[in-house]
Amino acid sequence: MASSDAQRIVTVSQRGAQRIRAGHVWVYRSDVVEAREVTPGALVTVQEEGGFRARQWSDKSVRPTRAGVARPRVLGSALYSTASEIAVRMVSPKAVTDLGQLVRERIRAAVACRERFVENTNAYRVIFSEADFLPGLIVDRYNDLLSMQVVTQAMDAEAMRGVVVSELREAFNPAAIVERVDPRVRRLEQLAEKASGVIYERALLAGETPVAPESDGGGTSAGAGRGRSALHHPLKDGVGTGAHVNTERQVTTEFQMNGVRFVYEALGGQKTGAFLDQRENYAAAARYGRGEALDVFCYQGGFGLHFAEKCSKVTGVDSSRPALEMAERNAELNAREIEWIEGNAFDLLRDYADAGRQYDSVVLDPPAFAKSKQNLQTALRGYKELNLRALKMLRPGGILVTCSCSYHVSTADLLETVTAAGLDSHRNLRLLENRGAAKDHPSVLGIPETAYLKCLILLVS
Numbered sequence: 302m303a304s305s306d307a308q309r310i311v312t313v314s315q316r317g318a319q320r321i322r323a324g325h326v327w328v329y330r331s332d333v334v335e336a337r338e339v340t341p342g343a344l345v346t347v348q349e350e351g352g353f354r355a356r357q358w359s360d361k362s363v364r365p366t367r368a369g370v371a372r373p374r375v376l377g378s379a380l381y382s383t384a385s386e387i388a389v390r391m392v393s394p395k396a397v398t399d400l401g402q403l404v405r406e407r408i409r410a411a412v413a414c415r416e417r418f419v420e421n422t423n424a425y426r427v428i429f430s431e432a433d434f435l436p437g438l439i440v441d442r443y444n445d446l447l448s449m450q451v452v453t454q455a456m457d458a459e460a461m462r463g464v465v466v467s468e469l470r471e472a473f474n475p476a477a478i479v480e481r482v483d484p485r486v487r488r489l490e491q492l493a494e495k496a497s498g499v500i501y502e503r504a505l506l507a508g509e510t511p512v513a514p515e516s517d518g519g520g521t522s523a524g525a526g527r528g529r530s531a532l533h534h535p536l537k538d539g540v541g542t543g544a545h546v547n548t549e550r551q552v553t554t555e556f557q558m559n560g561v562r563f564v565y566e567a568l569g570g571q572k573t574g575a576f577l578d579q580r581e582n583y584a585a586a587a588r589y590g591r592g593e594a595l596d597v598f599c600y601q602g603g604f605g606l607h608f609a610e611k612c613s614k615v616t617g618v619d620s621s622r623p624a625l626e627m628a629e630r631n632a633e634l635n636a637r638e639i640e641w642i643e644g645n646a647f648d649l650l651r652d653y654a655d656a657g658r659q660y661d662s663v664v665l666d667p668p669a670f671a672k673s674k675q676n677l678q679t680a681l682r683g684y685k686e687l688n689l690r691a692l693k694m695l696r697p698g699g700i701l702v703t704c705s706c707s708y709h710v711s712t713a714d715l716l717e718t719v720t721a722a723g724l725d726s727h728r729n730l731r732l733l734e735n736r737g738a739a740k741d742h743p744s745v746l747g748i749p750e751t752a753y754l755k756c757l758i759l760l761v762s
């Protein structure tokens with residue numbers, strides 16, 4: 302955050318510079334030519350290698366000085382990581398001197414963007430890293446709780462956390478802000494070990510009685526599980542400079558999307574709450590849902606619960622028991638009866654298809670099969686197999702909702718794979734909708750990694 306850090310210069314190769322000129326914001330370490338004395342997470346000025354060398358004057362990237370010597374071309378300001386393969390994340394094509402101010406403005410812009418575009422829910426992604434020009438910071442809102450994730454050295458700095466927490470408090474006045482930690486990510490980024498926990502809690506209103514006496518973070522768990530968001534005692538109001546309190550305590554709330562209610566456990570359960578990126582796809586899929594529905598890879602029941610209103614019977618399948626337990630709590634909250642089956646989706650689909658089971662609506666929303674470009678072909682075989690089995694079970698006029706959240710699998714790849722599955726199963730497929738992530742997970746043109754989620758809705762005859 303110190304403005305002197307802005308003086309540090311990182312020189313990138315022409316290939317790295319070209320990537321930035323094409324609209325991307327990352328430079329990989331292999332394209333960093335020089336980064337002398339740059340500290341972890343520093344704000345740096347990025348310049349292109351080779352600017353000094355005389356090149357063809359017709360090349361606009363080289364500006365001749367009066368002496369006729371080319372100057373280095375400055376590409377803008379960036380946040381630097383000394384650990385990640387993504388060494389440079391651009392934050393502006395201009396010279397940034399006050400990073401705190403820039404982050405404040407971008408948080409406000411991200412919040413305003415959701416106010417414009419997010420409807421029918423009190424759960425959405427407030428800040429999505431590069432997609433909101435705040436690389437390394439993710440914030441989700443679940444009703445009166447905010448869940449924050451920090452994945453870069455720059456965003457992990459205490460001063461930066463202070464800015465983020467104060468802006469979020471200003472914008473939402475949340476009951477609490479919880480930090481979700483992925484220990485693997487922190488290790489890779491060479492950040493100090495840390496547990497998930499509450500980093501800010503709103504003070505009680507006058508007259509409210511704390512269940513537990515004010516503590517200095519010594520793990521009181523009294524009062525968990527009741528009240529509006531089950532947060533019962535005030536913390537010292539330290540603008541969230543990292544003090545972790547009561548990591549064992551449950552912090553829960555309830556949220557809704559498209560009129561369907563969900564439980565949110567900020568620190569319990571698995572993963573990071575709901576898959577908010579599917580919110581608009583739930584609503585779209587529910588419009589077509591009919592008859593008997595099978596929600597494969599159902600997690601906490603997102604698609605299944607949305608289908609429940611329209612469909613005569615809904616079955617959800619997942620290999621994770623904690624996810625299914627949460628799915629059942631969600632079903633109860635909505636007074637729905639849904640059958641949850643714990644099992645391996647590949648085995649179950651094969652067994653069901655072999656047994657001649659039939660459905661009218663099937664959702665396939667598997668985890669990312671292609672974690673890297675190298676295993677794209679294996680991943681596509683996985684997608685094909687799943688789709689083939691689902692198609693075999695769909696009655697004529699049925700609906701297939703098929704998703705991929707692998708960035709490496711493009712929409713074209715998925716369409717080709719599903720087309721092949723249609724041919725093999727002798728079914729005609731008509732594309733009703735070709736969708737992506739909800740608008741609170743914007744994809745930025747020029748940064749293809751931000752367009753990771755694909756969701757096709759097909760009519761099967």
Ligand code: SAH
Nearest residue numbers: 576598599600603619620621645646666668
């Ligand atoms: N459709 C869900 C999100 C699915 S995420 C929603 O909208 O909320 C992927 C899910 O697949 C996870 O819940 C994970 O537990 C589950 N999963 C991963 N491998 C599986 C397998 N082989 N069989 C069944 N479920 C699996």
